[in-house]
Amino acid sequence: MSTSPATGPLTVGIGGFGAIGQKVAAALDSGSIEGLKLVAVSARDADKARANMAGFQTEVPVVSLGELADRADVVVECAPASVFAEVAVPAVERGRIFLPISVGALLRHDELVDRARRTGARIVVPTGALIGLDAVRAAAEGEISEVRLVTRKPPGGLAGAPYLVENNISVEGLNTAKKVFDGSARDGAAGFPANVNVAAALSLAGIGADATKLEIWADPQVTRNTHTITVEADSARFTMTIENVPTEENPKTGKITALSIIATLRRLGAPMTAGT
Known part of the structure; x- marks a missing residue:
């Protein structure tokens, strides 16, 4: 009986390195999310971002929002809604898996859904601070x-x-x-x-x-x-x-928001998932 060859982990880039982005990055850095690997983050203050990675097992590059899609299979948007397009458009154009936290901004850019159909991108919206x-x-x-x-x-x-x-x-x-x-x-x-x-x-x-x-x-x-x-x-x-x-x-933000993103990422690499 033959088996498919093993593939490498999905690489992840995080756009925005505030409280939520740091929590998501730390979970990825710890190796606790099966099948995913942190490879880059983006932040307005690169020096501060590097300092906040001081306790990480592996420090990753701090790049511009637009560069994340060049480096990662999965792009997570944890930035202010005002820069949503800077993260979203390159991710969709490059056919990446895109996880937005500024979901309200996605409503103002619904053309991205049609574009994703053409590029092969996937827009995966985390539940966030909601239920059900x-x-x-x-x-x-x-x-x-x-x-x-x-x-x-x-x-x-x-x-x-x-x-x-x-x-x-x-x-x-x-x-x-x-x-x-x-x-x-x-x-x-x-x-x-x-x-x-x-x-x-x-x-x-x-x-x-x-x-x-x-x-x-x-x-x-x-x-x-x-x-x-x-x-x-x-x-x-x-x-x-x-x-x-x-x-x-x-x-303005609940603690469960970062956990929801982590749970969504975990589903991408998990061999089994529960729930619709």
Whole structure:
């Protein structure tokens, strides 16, 4: 009985070396993610990035965002949404596996999906700080009549969002919860680019960014970023809630976000995976 020859590990480049990028890089460097190897990172401050790799087993080059696709089979975007295209476009053009964390930015660059069909690239969206995308994907194989996401965050985690600034909405000094947005996932992702990538991920798993409904609340009573999904479908009705612990570095981001990327990478190289 013949067997296929063994292939080498998938190489990984990480665009953005902040709190999330460092956690993902450290997991890869430790060798704990089977079948994957870290080969490059990108950061605005190369010297700081090298210093943050001081405890790594293997220091890798710090390159520009655009160079990652030349060096790696898998490109992970952990950068600010404003530079999304600098990471995404080369990765898709080179036919790489592309993992974006700025999923809201992907909605503004949906031409990348058509381009990926032509280049052979794969865009793999991590679940991120959400819950239950496997159930939503399964329900979407039938008929879904409604998907709603209600997000509640401490007011400080929403401060400075473009939608609040443009509409002169204040979240300072709140004593009770205040609904600051009610609309589509597409509009919410544009107005709160650092806050509701979860809405974009949910919409891509289900019925699309324009049909997915989103509410955002600034709630002084919550200490965790809280997301509740409600789905009405012909196959099931379900409601799911997740309460994420914010990172110390950035209250807009939950600790589970980096772990979700690590779990997604682990599936790429695993001989067996569980879940839809």
